[in-house]
Amino acid sequence: MxxxxxxxxxxxxxxxxxxxxxxxxxxxxxxxxxxxxxLGVIDQSFRRSAQGYDLIVGAxxxxxxxxxxxxxxxxxxxxxxxYLVYYELINGRYAPDVEAAVPVCLGDTFKGFRVIGTxxxxxxxxxxxxxKPYEFRDGGRNxxxxxxxxxxxxxxxxxxxxxxxxxxxxxxxxxxxxxxDEHDEFTVVGILKPTGTPNDRAVFVNIEGFYRIHAxxxxxxxxxxxxxxxxxxxxxxxxxxxxxxxxxxxxxxxxxxxxxxxxxDEAGDEIPMDKKEITAVLVALRTGNxxxxxxxxxxxxKELEVQAIAPSEEVSRLFEGIVGNVQWILxxxxxxxxxxxxIGILVSMYNSMSDRRHxxxxxxxxxxxRVTVMLIVLWESILLALGGGAMxxxxxxxxxxxxxxxxxxxxxxVVSPFQFQTSELILIPGLILLAVVVGYLPAIVAxxxxxxxxxxxxx
Amino acid sequence: MLQLKDVKKSFLQPDGSELRILDxxxxxxxxxxxxxxxxxxxxxxxxxxxxxxxxxxxTSGRVRIEGWDLALLAEAEVDQFRAERxxxxxxxxxxLPSFTALENVQLGMxxxxxxxxxxxxRHLLDRVGLAHxxxxxxxxxxxxxxxxxxxxxALANRPQLLLADEPTANVDMGxxxxxxxxxxxxxxxxxxxxxxxxHAPEVAEQFQRIEYLEKVNLAWTTx
Numbered sequence: 148m149x150x151x152x153x154x155x156x157x158x159x160x161x162x163x164x165x166x167x168x169x170x171x172x173x174x175x176x177x178x179x180x181x182x183x184x185x186l187g188v189i190d191q192s193f194r195r196s197a198q199g200y201d202l203i204v205g206a207x208x209x210x211x212x213x214x215x216x217x218x219x220x221x222x223x224x225x226x227x228x229x230y231l232v233y234y235e236l237i238n239g240r241y242a243p244d245v246e247a248a249v250p251v252c253l254g255d256t257f258k259g260f261r262v263i264g265t266x267x268x269x270x271x272x273x274x275x276x277x278x279k280p281y282e283f284r285d286g287g288r289n290x291x292x293x294x295x296x297x298x299x300x301x302x303x304x305x306x307x308x309x310x311x312x313x314x315x316x317x318x319x320x321x322x323x324x325x326x327x328d329e330h331d332e333f334t335v336v337g338i339l340k341p342t343g344t345p346n347d348r349a350v351f352v353n354i355e356g357f358y359r360i361h362a363x364x365x366x367x368x369x370x371x372x373x374x375x376x377x378x379x380x381x382x383x384x385x386x387x388x389x390x391x392x393x394x395x396x397x398x399x400x401x402x403x404x405x406x407x408x409x410x411x412d413e414a415g416d417e418i419p420m421d422k423k424e425i426t427a428v429l430v431a432l433r434t435g436n437x438x439x440x441x442x443x444x445x446x447x448x449k450e451l452e453v454q455a456i457a458p459s460e461e462v463s464r465l466f467e468g469i470v471g472n473v474q475w476i477l478x479x480x481x482x483x484x485x486x487x488x489x490i491g492i493l494v495s496m497y498n499s500m501s502d503r504r505h506x507x508x509x510x511x512x513x514x515x516x517r518v519t520v521m522l523i524v525l526w527e528s529i530l531l532a533l534g535g536g537a538m539x540x541x542x543x544x545x546x547x548x549x550x551x552x553x554x555x556x557x558x559x560x561v562v563s564p565f566q567f568q569t570s571e572l573i574l575i576p577g578l579i580l581l582a583v584v585v586g587y588l589p590a591i592v593a594x595x596x597x598x599x600x601x602x603x604x605x606x
Numbered sequence: 607m608l609q610l611k612d613v614k615k616s617f618l619q620p621d622g623s624e625l626r627i628l629d630x631x632x633x634x635x636x637x638x639x640x641x642x643x644x645x646x647x648x649x650x651x652x653x654x655x656x657x658x659x660x661x662x663x664x665t666s667g668r669v670r671i672e673g674w675d676l677a678l679l680a681e682a683e684v685d686q687f688r689a690e691r692x693x694x695x696x697x698x699x700x701x702l703p704s705f706t707a708l709e710n711v712q713l714g715m716x717x718x719x720x721x722x723x724x725x726x727x728r729h730l731l732d733r734v735g736l737a738h739x740x741x742x743x744x745x746x747x748x749x750x751x752x753x754x755x756x757x758x759x760a761l762a763n764r765p766q767l768l769l770a771d772e773p774t775a776n777v778d779m780g781x782x783x784x785x786x787x788x789x790x791x792x793x794x795x796x797x798x799x800x801x802x803x804x805h806a807p808e809v810a811e812q813f814q815r816i817e818y819l820e821k822v823n824l825a826w827t828t829x
């Protein structure tokens with residue numbers, strides 16, 4: 148009969164005490180697992196979101212704010228840059244380096260969700276994760292070039308704001324729901340399938356429409372009275388759009404270049420290109436020519452008076468700095484709970500030793516060495532810790548399953564109960580080590596048991 | 607096969623004086639021999655069995671089993687020796703309550719060279735008439751059945767010497783004879799020397815060699 152089986156029988160003998168001890172360990176481990184999984188998934192999600200773009204080109208200033216506002220849709224939008232920057236990237240001198248680029252215009256919200264003015268390339272040319280293109284649910288589609296008042300909404304927005312394909316909504320300026328600041332209606336033409344990225348919590352509108360509702364601001368007109376607002380009917384807006392397209396000669400070079408790229412960007416054609424502004428440009432670079440890729444941010448910064456940053460580097464800095472420390476603190480607290488549970492094992496086993504002296508004496512009388520009974524007690528401690536740990540892993544993943552929808556709603560990160568982190572594997576040697584440490588004292592008591600005295604003294 | 611020579615065992619009392627429990631000038635048992643030691647309570651019979659089994663060391667003197675002087679062996683070696691060559695039947699059976707009958711018998715060979723021979727454990731339980739009680743725990747067995755499991759456990763490691771400490775003290779008259787018969791027959795079959803301690807004359811008179819502990823153990827008479 149193996150020693151672990153003898154230990155297991157001893158655990159069964161004190162089933163209630165053992166179960167409670169294992170439960171306390173399970174709760175501690177569940178906390179560790181939940182912290183590891185949730186933080187791990189958030190970490191991965193943030194890094195993955197940042198990996199979708201090679202560069203973000205925006206106004207000079209805080210690099211971190213630029214990443215937060217454009218990729219994670221958090222914080223205040225940064226200052227604007229000229230539309231010309233986007234033009235240079237897709238049609239100008241930097242075009243050979245650029246695989247895809249989309250402009251983003253920020254400043255509006257809908258029911259607390261950020262509204263982003265961009266082009267259809269956002270979903271046609273970019274993927275939300277490597278090899279995972281954006282998909283639309285319920286027969287929806289991307290908004291079209293030339294359809295200024297079409298919009299695509301993220302999965303979380305659709306669920307929480309009750310938006311469906313065909314429904315309309317009015318974004319508001321800023322983040323305050325003020326009806327005076329309401330813009331023209333956009334029609335939802337597509338709802339994104341969940342991506343597990345911040346884009347689930349965003350509303351994407353055609354940049355053409357975005358320019359139309361802010362035309363007055365760009366043209367220096369009275370704020371709050373957009374060109375689109377003057378045209379209450381959407382069909383009228385469409386007609387205006389077509390009309391504008393015909394007048395696009397005002398910016399011949401741009402029209403020609405965009406025509407070459409197969410675009411039909413009529414973005415606010417009533418606004419001259421030199422007056423258009425955007426918040427940033429999200430860029431995917433062509434592979435190859437590594438030195439050029441490395442040099443590009445500095446070139447852009449110098450020649451276009453913008454800053455170009457690699458979002459993945461910023462996210463790494465963020466996680467290695469602030470978030471990383473928070474992670475460690477949370478993990479440290481969770482590990483403390485496990486250690487307290489380990490002390491619970493020690494107390495439970497140590498208290499049971501006086502009752503078990505007779506049992507130990509019987510085994511010694513049957514020929515068990517001192518070291519053997521010591522090992523049996525250590526096995527018991529290990530089984531309790533590992534058994535509790537196994538329960539804790541299940542509980543922890545169950546907990547993440549329960550918290551998953553809340554996290555997805557609040558942070559836009561999908562946490563599945565089946566997402567295992569490789570860091571969880573450290574629990575196995577960690578728990579064994581803890582069990583050996585806390586089991587040592589009871590094991591010593593077993594080691595020192597006086598056989599003859601215990602056999603005579605006990606019934 | 608068992609030789610005790612000038613074995614003395616004393617315990618220190620709270621007042622600092624020594625209480626001598628054993629003083630045995632000589633006591634020998636041949637291989638396969640069955641000996642009954644008769645003595646009243648407190649005459650040192652359990653202590654004597656503990657000393658023979660190596661559970662406690664004598665204060666002085668020699669205990670030799672099959673030529674091995676236990677005093678010359680390290681504690682771990684004595685444990686190993688006991689695990690492989692000595693069987694022990696306790697007065698209170700001392701079965702482990704969380705183990706089944708089969709597991710209790712297997713435990714008897716766990717610490718010796720046989721390790722866990724499940725087949726032998728089944729055979730022994732069959733031999734003591736408990737083939738149908740293999741998976742029962744001690745609390746599910748009658749007192750007589752518990753002692754029969756204890757006998758099977760004591761024989762599990764194929765010992766050369768079986769020590770039985772008042773094995774019938776806690777069983778009724780009907781079971782008493784069954785236990786004695788079982789011990790004597792199985793020891794004969796397995797060619798195991800048996801040293802049985804009892805205070806019951808009706809048990810003692812069934813053995814050819816009866817030793818009165820008061821005569822073997824001079825500590826009792828000189829107290």
